[in-house]
Amino acid sequence: MTDSRISELRLDHVSRGFGGVTALDGLDLTIRGGEFVALLGPSGCGKSTALNCLAGLLPLSEGSITLDERRIDTVPPEQRGFGMVFQNYALFPHMSVRANIGFGLRMARVAKAEARRRVDEALALVQLEDHAGKFPAQLSGGQQQRVAIARAIVLEPALVLMDEPLSNLDAKLRLEMRTEIKRIHQTLGLTTVYVTHDQEEALSLADRLVLLRQGRVQQVGTPEEVYSEPANRFVAGFMGYRNELELPVTSVTDKTVVLGDLTGTRREDLGEVAVAAIRPEDFTVGDGPNAMEVDVEVVEYQGREQAIQARTAEGGPLHLRAPTRLAPGDRVTVSVPPERVLVFAAESPAAPSGEAA
Ligand SMILES: Nc1ncnc2c1ncn2[C@@H]1O[C@H](COP(=O)(O)OP(=O)(O)OP(=O)(O)O)[C@@H](O)[C@H]1O
Ligand SMILES: [Mg+2]
Secondary structure, three states: OOOOOOOEEEEEEEEEEEOOEEEEEEEEEEEEOOOEEEEEOOOOOOHHHHHHHHHOOOOOOEEEEEEOOEEOOOOOHHHHOOEEEOOOOOOOOOOOHHHHHHHHHHHOOOOHHHHHHHHHHHHHHOOOHHHOOOOHHHOOHHHHHHHHHHHHHOOOOOOEEEEOOOOOOOHHHHHHHHHHHHHHHHHHOOOEEEEEOOHHHHHHHOOEEEEEEOOEEEEEEOHHHHHHOOOOHHHHHHOOOOEEEEEEOOEEEOOEEEEOOEEEEEOOOOOOEEEEEEOHHHOEEOOOOOOEEEEEEEEEEEOOEEEEEEEEOOOOEEEEEEOOOOOOOOEEEEEOOHHHOEEEEOOOOOOOOOOOO
């Protein structure tokens, strides 16, 4: 396939409202050519709205979108030349795999021989050569998904937009397809914007993550940045800082905060009560900094590790992970380094429960 690189896609204050609801509120983002950007956040935060604005399926209420110096936000979707993978695949049921993938090429009046060559290439890329003659109903979910991806990339688009493309797949297939999507992105030198509510998927795929809450950007950063230095309590909760201990502030010295027996790292200005956010995997079973005794209540087997729900002396629940064999009823000492205890103001918005991993 030919080189389909773009150099820069710029979103300036992109906003979209529905009646009185602001679904997307002033999104500023510059996407570099070849980049893989994930839009991440809980249900209703504006991810699909942002993607549909990029695709041209939704007009903007405010702001602009510029592709390589050219304003594109008023260009109709079919003229933007972007590839789109919808969550529900949206394959044509009465067309074979080959015809589905070749549809856009036929619409673009690409010569037959050339179209055939490009469909063959796309089929090979998604490893569906042996299924070219089948109809969508004769394919597994993962195979249908790959047809949708092939159909999106066969036109060699400047930009590929994917909206939760793996959400309907089982765990194994999801992992396989995740690798496949990354491989295709790299092989073709594509620029990809990928919507997901799955933090692990976003972390593993993206060069940069954009975290949204109620239509507003909370943080833009590399996987390492959002994972280890979440900008606020919401991002922390969403990125797996599952434990939130609400405690009175004893003292603050620059970045070091003491909350009773717990010492942590201050991430923002604090009032009298603060929230210490800690990831389960940052606890160590055994004595160390911030040592505390906990009672093990629930143990889940997870291969090399156990996921443990315990209770602190104060009665609060604590989630941790342990490589050793613990059992319900055990009393153990756990510890966590102060730099892995991130302290936020108690009044800061939290991630919705059930979303945090
Ligand atoms: N066509 C519409 N009419 C009215 N409100 C809408 C419309 N589409 C989206 N919204 C609202 O805009 C907000 C953002 O919706 P959006 O679909 O972008 O969320 P999302 O992040 O994609 O969520 P999900 O993870 O559930 O797909 C929500 O509050 C939603 O109710
Ligand atoms: Mg959505």
